[in-house]
Amino acid sequence: MSEHDTRPTAERDRGAQESHKETKGAGEDLTRQDARQDNGAQVSTANDQAGVPEAAIPELVIISGMSGAGRSTAAKCLEDLGWFVVDNLPPALIPTMVELGARSQGNVARIAVVVDVRGRRFFDNLRDSLSDLDTRGVTRRIVFLESSDDALVRRFESVRRPHPLQGDGRIVDGIAAERQLLRELRGDADLVIDTSSLNVHELRAKMDAQFAGEEEPELRATVMSFGFKYGLPVDADLVVDMRFLPNPHWVPELRPFTGLNEEVSAYVFNQPGAKEFIDRYSELLQLIAAGYRREGKRYVTIAVGCTGGKHRSVATSEKLAARLASQGVETVVVHRDMGRE
Secondary structure, eight states, X not given: OOTTOOSOHHHHHXXXXXXXXXXXXXXXXXXXXXXXXXXXXXXOOOOOOTTOOOOOOOEEEEEEEOTTSSHHHHHHHHHHTTOEEEESOOGGGHHHXXXXXXXXXXXXXXXXEEOOGGGGGGGGGXXXXXXXXXXXXXXXXXXXXXXXXXXXXXXXXXXXXXXXXXXXXXXXXXXXXXXXXXXXXXXXXXXXXXXXXXXXXXXXXXXXXXXXOSSOOSOEEEEEEEEGGGOOOTTOSEEEEOTTSOOGGGSTTTTTSOTTSHHXXXXXXXXXXXXXXXXXXXXXXXXXXXXXXXXTOOEEXXXXXXXXXXXXXXXXXXXXXXXXXXXXXXXXXXXXXXXXX
């Protein structure tokens, strides 16, 4: 934005937002948005007029993750929620972007930055940028979009695009190289979302659940039931194994139902040790939640598993979610594998 642009601020910002939105087709799926190769940073123009007094430091979200996992969809969702979105910004420029937002007189209160392998030569600067932000007291969060190798290969093949890092090799070679490159960043992430089995609308719903609220809760929890025979959820922070309880699958009158059924739930929690487990594990979660709050962690995914993800894990997830909600933790319940049998 030129210092000599005399248009009103609202008009400039509105025009910048419309220009940014035109560069991304509405309704694109996860693959078409993330597999494309854009040159240079795409920036929604901020009010960086010289001489603007510094205001409140904006809130910052860094969106990263695997190519094809849904970064662009996540960014678009935040843009629709009123965030100022910057796509493919070199990490070294993130502190500068935050500084410009702070000088916008409150017009840019929330910034989302997409960092990906298109700017891989700048990844060495990311940790320095994050340290710089921490010394300035910037509230920042990292959202990492994850997906299985199989899902990523299918997405790239469906649009007939190469992986950004595959070079002369195969798509799987590029995926492996990217996982290695992003390993440390994934470990530092505040929120990991596995999009392997999600469509665009389900990913947007997850982002809305985390960012749509006007007031940020102290801690948000996702309690997810799953079946061990379908694999562990890759975004789980804590894993609970309910296979120590008898399986309602072997009770003919209960087999057709799920853990949402009152009879199934009663059967599960009438077993020796079931109620005691819920009581003690709820106490343990209180201890863990307090530690997460002290460490500034805002999101936790608790994966509750049984053999098929239909009976014991579902019933237990519902109970644990109710306990967490009663303790003031904002909780979402997801039954990943219910209905697969």
